[in-house]
Amino acid sequence: MNGNSVQILEGNIFVVSDRRGDIETSRTEPNGLFAFDTRFLSKWVLTVDGERLNALSTDDLAYYQAQFFLVPGTGTVYLNPTLSVIRLREVGHGFREELTILNHANEPVRLTVRLEAGCDFADLFEVKDALRKKGTYRQRVAPDRLVLVYERDTFARATHISTTVPADVDEHGFTFAVDLDAHGEWSTVFDVEPSFSAADGVANDPVGAAARKPAHRDMARGLEKWLSAAPRLEADSDTMEATYHRCLVDLAALRFTTLSMPGRALPAAGLPWFMTMFGRDSILTSLQALPFTPELAATTLKALGERQGTRHDDFRDEDPGRILHEMRYGEMTAFEERPHSPYYGSADATPLYVVLLDEYERWSGDRKLVRDLELEARAALRWIDEEADLQGNGYVSYQRRNERTGLENQCWKDSWDSLSYRDGELPGFPRATCEIQGYAYDAKVRGARLAREVWHDPEYAELLEQQAADLKRRFNRDFWVRDGEYFAVALDADGRQVDSLTSNNGHLLWSGIVDKSKAKAVVAHLMGPRLFSGWGIRTLAEGEGRYNPIGYHVGAVWPFDNSFIAWGLRRYGFRTEAARVAMGILDAAAVFAGRLPEAFGGYRRETTKYPVEYPTACSPQAWSTGAPLLLLRVILGLEPEGDHLVVDPAIPVELGNLALLDIPGRWGRVDAFGRGRVDISARPKRRTRR
Amino acid sequence: MASTNPASTRRSKKRSDPTEAFFDDLAARGHEPLLARASGTVRIELHDGRRKEQWYLSIANGDLVVTRRGGDADAVLRTEKQLFDKLVTGRANTMAAFLRGAISFDGPFDLALLFQRLFPGPPPKRRRPATAARPER
Numbered sequence: 001m002n003g004n005s006v007q008i009l010e011g012n013i014f015v016v017s018d019r020r021g022d023i024e025t026s027r028t029e030p031n032g033l034f035a036f037d038t039r040f041l042s043k044w045v046l047t048v049d050g051e052r053l054n055a056l057s058t059d060d061l062a063y064y065q066a067q068f069f070l071v072p073g074t075g076t077v078y079l080n081p082t083l084s085v086i087r088l089r090e091v092g093h094g095f096r097e098e099l100t101i102l103n104h105a106n107e108p109v110r111l112t113v114r115l116e117a118g119c120d121f122a123d124l125f126e127v128k129d130a131l132r133k134k135g136t137y138r139q140r141v142a143p144d145r146l147v148l149v150y151e152r153d154t155f156a157r158a159t160h161i162s163t164t165v166p167a168d169v170d171e172h173g174f175t176f177a178v179d180l181d182a183h184g185e186w187s188t189v190f191d192v193e194p195s196f197s198a199a200d201g202v203a204n205d206p207v208g209a210a211a212r213k214p215a216h217r218d219m220a221r222g223l224e225k226w227l228s229a230a231p232r233l234e235a236d237s238d239t240m241e242a243t244y245h246r247c248l249v250d251l252a253a254l255r256f257t258t259l260s261m262p263g264r265a266l267p268a269a270g271l272p273w274f275m276t277m278f279g280r281d282s283i284l285t286s287l288q289a290l291p292f293t294p295e296l297a298a299t300t301l302k303a304l305g306e307r308q309g310t311r312h313d314d315f316r317d318e319d320p321g322r323i324l325h326e327m328r329y330g331e332m333t334a335f336e337e338r339p340h341s342p343y344y345g346s347a348d349a350t351p352l353y354v355v356l357l358d359e360y361e362r363w364s365g366d367r368k369l370v371r372d373l374e375l376e377a378r379a380a381l382r383w384i385d386e387e388a389d390l391q392g393n394g395y396v397s398y399q400r401r402n403e404r405t406g407l408e409n410q411c412w413k414d415s416w417d418s419l420s421y422r423d424g425e426l427p428g429f430p431r432a433t434c435e436i437q438g439y440a441y442d443a444k445v446r447g448a449r450l451a452r453e454v455w456h457d458p459e460y461a462e463l464l465e466q467q468a469a470d471l472k473r474r475f476n477r478d479f480w481v482r483d484g485e486y487f488a489v490a491l492d493a494d495g496r497q498v499d500s501l502t503s504n505n506g507h508l509l510w511s512g513i514v515d516k517s518k519a520k521a522v523v524a525h526l527m528g529p530r531l532f533s534g535w536g537i538r539t540l541a542e543g544e545g546r547y548n549p550i551g552y553h554v555g556a557v558w559p560f561d562n563s564f565i566a567w568g569l570r571r572y573g574f575r576t577e578a579a580r581v582a583m584g585i586l587d588a589a590a591v592f593a594g595r596l597p598e599a600f601g602g603y604r605r606e607t608t609k610y611p612v613e614y615p616t617a618c619s620p621q622a623w624s625t626g627a628p629l630l631l632l633r634v635i636l637g638l639e640p641e642g643d644h645l646v647v648d649p650a651i652p653v654e655l656g657n658l659a660l661l662d663i664p665g666r667w668g669r670v671d672a673f674g675r676g677r678v679d680i681s682a683r684p685k686r687r688t689r690r
Numbered sequence: 691m692a693s694t695n696p697a698s699t700r701r702s703k704k705r706s707d708p709t710e711a712f713f714d715d716l717a718a719r720g721h722e723p724l725l726a727r728a729s730g731t732v733r734i735e736l737h738d739g740r741r742k743e744q745w746y747l748s749i750a751n752g753d754l755v756v757t758r759r760g761g762d763a764d765a766v767l768r769t770e771k772q773l774f775d776k777l778v779t780g781r782a783n784t785m786a787a788f789l790r791g792a793i794s795f796d797g798p799f800d801l802a803l804l805f806q807r808l809f810p811g812p813p814p815k816r817r818r819p820a821t822a823a824r825p826e827r
Binding site: 153154155156259306311312313318329333334335342375 | 804
């Protein structure tokens, strides 16, 4: 995002404006007030006596609040201004803006204050792709309010703008004749409310109602409560503490309330384009945040379970048992011009759903939820075998059935060129990517535990365990690249290995599908110079045909990817390596003031003193926000064992002492302490063979 | 709730009405595993010009009872009869219709999400796309 824009947000709603607080549409920036994937305000421009104002300063007071200090004048010649204009804006249900004008002169002044308001009601997809609208616009004017309405058939969206001080209201805004005494002050408050109904009342407007019922009514108190419920981190390193605080606050900002569970929240994927429920992103972020904010996982599991696929629908790529990929609420989705109602084209969200359910129970001991979601979990496990094995070879593959608006790549590396052979050629479809086989294996192993311990179905548990063992045996045979000693990123439509070396190998460690005998070779690759940049593990290894250090999935380093890889390294006993990956990413986080971007360049650390941010990265992004949290878990070695939390730290010397206090779980609350003892400077053994 | 199922008595003569056929089928099945966790009564109010027809579906842990008359409902679903006919035959999607404002639902939204599980997918023309051959290298 451009440094000139100011964004404030609250889960379902966000506002992007310029530094004066004005909103004008732009091709390159999603300026406006957005709620549920619709722009509810595209013009919001303040003038005094017909002149635009200039920003003296802009303060992001909190993620949901900003304050703009403005003065009239051209900004080219400095004159002592005799007027100050202050706009204090807070996101809640829509936004609330307090406009204050101060007269510093020793004499009275008469001003014409004008606020232009307008809206194009663009679907977020339309903003992205610059598409044209098909419906009609109208405005309704009352002495204290302006209602902007957009209608197309039965579809209606409206923005209600009201002012506490009566104005001369016309179809394009508000005009105030303001008489200010010497050193006087004038103020009004605007309320801007989005609605899914053209009518005045709010009946039959559940979406508007949900927007009005954020998980936390009083924003400041809500944030304080959120922060105090999370464990407290005490660290020798101030930057570590700052990063931790930043992550908790950003996670609070990304809380998204669904229509079915007012008052509860799950993590939305990221600002500005992805403020909605995603299967993969919401699950992985919930996993990262489990030791810190376990309620996100519970809400994610319920919300995704309620929307689990039950039928075959090619347009939505829906199957029985499939967990959704992405939900959208805008006009294009409503008219089925886009399939996101919800869209199911993800091949990893379904196994990951079972993984999260089990991990959540291991931490929380909340068996009731596991019983409540038994049907959904079984349906998800059934999907793996009955729906996702497109090639009949015992592996999960994907190929979209919606060839117009469906997603081609249904794994986390979802760009067009993310999967390639060593020489850079792209495989056809279907594709069976390796990490999804790992997730499927893990889902079966974890499903077996839940079946045995919670659902009391030992036969099903045994079946799942047999299937898991069989999958592991076949996988280690079919995906293992013999001449390189690592796992192929995928099998293509002919069952041939897509043989480039990728970070996906690290996810395989996390899932546990890797034979013990192969782990050492895999780790040598992950920590070797072709994959490890010094900041983190690259998505694709140097030397591969498509490698590009600033290629999205073909060389860039993804913090979230690294957090799961570090978890995998710990799982296989590679403590030093896990600490080294953690330190690289946490060092990068410090450079970005605690807010890690989605991805940064894969340049060698020795070459660039700072990690180079990927150009169009989304920020804050949920799973980047979750990455430092998961890394903390990894280096502290936190692992639930029955009703206890095992703490087995492997902390880099550089980090010094760490204390994580009041970790919530089935044990109540416990503390974890660790001392920085792991020397990560020892060079890893080089391994360049491929 | 009525012990006999009034819908089933009309089965033979109104078989061509998709909505009737849908409720007949629910009544005949009596249980839907996909709703095993749901309980509540939904009143379905269908408008067809000036005409209005009502159905009550009571769900008790997946057990289904269909009636035409009933008392209090936990939720009310209102829409055009024509659209409902499409929903029950898989030719329209509930969530998209809801976002279009073509369906209103007053009541707990999770009940709406569970209720729509009863609707089938689009009419079968389903086939897997032929597996794509690997491009020439």
